[in-house]
Amino acid sequence: MLPQKYRWMLLLGASYYFYMSWKPEYALLLLIATLTNYCCSILLFNSHKSALRKMYLFIGIVGSIGLLFFFKYFNFLNNSLGHFFQSLSIEFTSLELQVLLPIGISFFTFQTLGYTIDVYRGKRTPERHFGIFALYVSFFPQLVAGPIERAKNLLPQFRQYFEFSYSRAGDGLKLMLWGFFKKIVIADSIAIVVDQIYNNVEVYSGTPLIFATVLFAFQIFCDFSGYSDIAIGAAKIMGFTLMDNFRRPYFARSVVDFWRRWHISLSTWFRDYLYIPLGGNRVPVPRWYLNLVIVFLVAGLWHGANWTFVIWGGLHGMYLVGYYVTAKVRKNLTGMFGLDRFPLVLAGIQIGTTFILVDFGWIFFRANSLSDAVYIVTHLFTGFGNGLETTWLGMSWTGIMIAVCAIVAMEIVHLIQEKNMSLQLLSMRPVWVRWSVYLSLILVILLFGVFERPFIYFQF
């Protein structure tokens, strides 16, 4: 209802209010990241000397990465150095900073970083309107957990004339509803079982560990993609199109395919701003493999200041290297067993193998410590005699069955989407059919939802 020219003010105010409702003083960090990259991008754009341009780029990068390092990695580095020197029997006094990790810092720093690098590469002109730029950095639907937006996609939209569209608003609401279903009904209910087991790993072995690890694969997907759906849906209602962040990742046929479907905004960010600058695949093969591993190690570290995340990233890097190294062997095997004549069987094997590999990686992602992860890996296939007593799972069998049914329902919807039989089929149905479906989904959320759990990716 607000005139177009004032729209950015309302959105910027709302975005800062949203961020400040958690810890008001941390809005200053958002402002620092905004100011640094705003100034640096204009200065480097205006300078013609290469050295000066590089200096401004450096300041922009240090401004963003510095914030991230101070709040997220300082203690990690200190503790790691402490352990390292301790193992060499060298005295090292580590300094522990007592600061809370600002919510969404990894997301908005990467967004600003990408923008400044784009300006440096001449891919875009800097945004001169400080308010619009500040809104680009802080746009509330995607501020705290992405998608990590690109300037070329989001910035022009803040200047576009907005006309309310019934179908667009409806689609946004439906997407939000689907996101709430994934988050509240699936992710938060299975989190009870996953937390119970992963927070007390030493009590369990065999089946419960496998069970919790499989459940976690769905928890992390539903939690994160649920947030993305809500963010994209909310933006859609307001007339903005955010980039897709997930495309049914557990239907991936290889780990390479998985990364084309999982956290797309982050994987494409790393591709454009780290993998390609490192040389990508246009380098000798050993260097290419090294590039892959480096990118995934950094991606792992991006997720959290803990060696478990580094290993998770390294593992995915190795998966990718393994994928390319074994390409010929796999092709020969497929031919030898005649699997290419049974595409469904082949797809099933590929999807299943990819899921197992990815799920194995999730052990390191979820484990509370490296020693917990090692315990889980070494006890996955031991002690199968120990049953799944529900008192030990933190949830009754009925609750678990409900969660499993919800997962199956979600995957059926994904299967329909995968086959391109999109949910637009629903839009063509009479109003009473559509309303019944929406009503059922809302009732399922209200009746089976577990409320009051934060999103996992908020911590990153």
Added chain:
Amino acid sequence: MKITDDMKLFARRIVGFGLVLFVVFGLLNIGYYHLILSNTVLERSYSDFLEHRENIRILFMGDSHPKRDINPALINYSFNLADVGESYIQTYHKLSTVLNDPLVDLYTVVLPLDLHSFSSMRTDRIKNEWYWDRFIQYDEVFSQDTNRSIFDSVVWRFKSWFPIISKGQELIEYAFVRRESSELVKGYIISYDNYSMSSDKSIWAFFRAQSQLEDSEIMDPILVEYFKKCLILCTEQNLHIILIKYPISEHYYTAVHQFIPNLSLINDTIETIITEFPGVIMLDYQDFFFGRDDVFMDTDHLNKKGADLFTSLIRNDFKNITTICDLI
């Protein structure tokens, strides 16, 4: 910006859909109350209490420990009005409501004093808002805790009006599992389970202690404050107060030590509080059934056999208390 036809259509559809949702959800809620909630232990216990309140002189209050451990059928003029998961905040408000009832004529109130009684885990865990709505003054509770926001208050009220929220599992179990409803005797829940038959008792005890004590403040000041308020309330009404440390299994006692290394902190604080109330009597049965897992239904609640034994025991001990001996 001009109001377009699209906007009008969207508004009409949203309002229409909202109304349909409200009606369907409201009907489900009413059905849930009549089919399930009216038959819960909470509701049945309280109805039973209201029916017999004129003849009750000794009232057992508190959480699942008294609820599972005291069989009032063995003590004359007594009733078990404890509820599972009840904190001192809830006990205080329930007691206030009960004592305001002109038909109630109590002599003695028996409160629990267990290792987890003051754990902050309890402070924010008031469930079954639909039931507690009749006792609790939410505004007063909120004023005690600066961490609570106006949003929490709205959520509480919303949940008390629509208790069906998050209760889908109960509906499914009601429709398909058909569990027998708990057997109640003057508010006491009977259980025939036998903890001694369980495997891995120590792990079970660890999880139980963990759920009650991990990441919690062991002596939450808010609960200490409400405990004192309960004592003051009873003192003002000239009621005798008996505090009971309920029996727990040895496994549970060992597990608790992992979360409360310094048990004397609890005991010292309690001692200090009790000295302010001279007439208060404390009875300690915590280790009374150590090594007797057959009398427990789980790590820290008694089964029927244990409850009968324990109630007989405290009945005898009550006989030595001059102020209430004539009643027993």
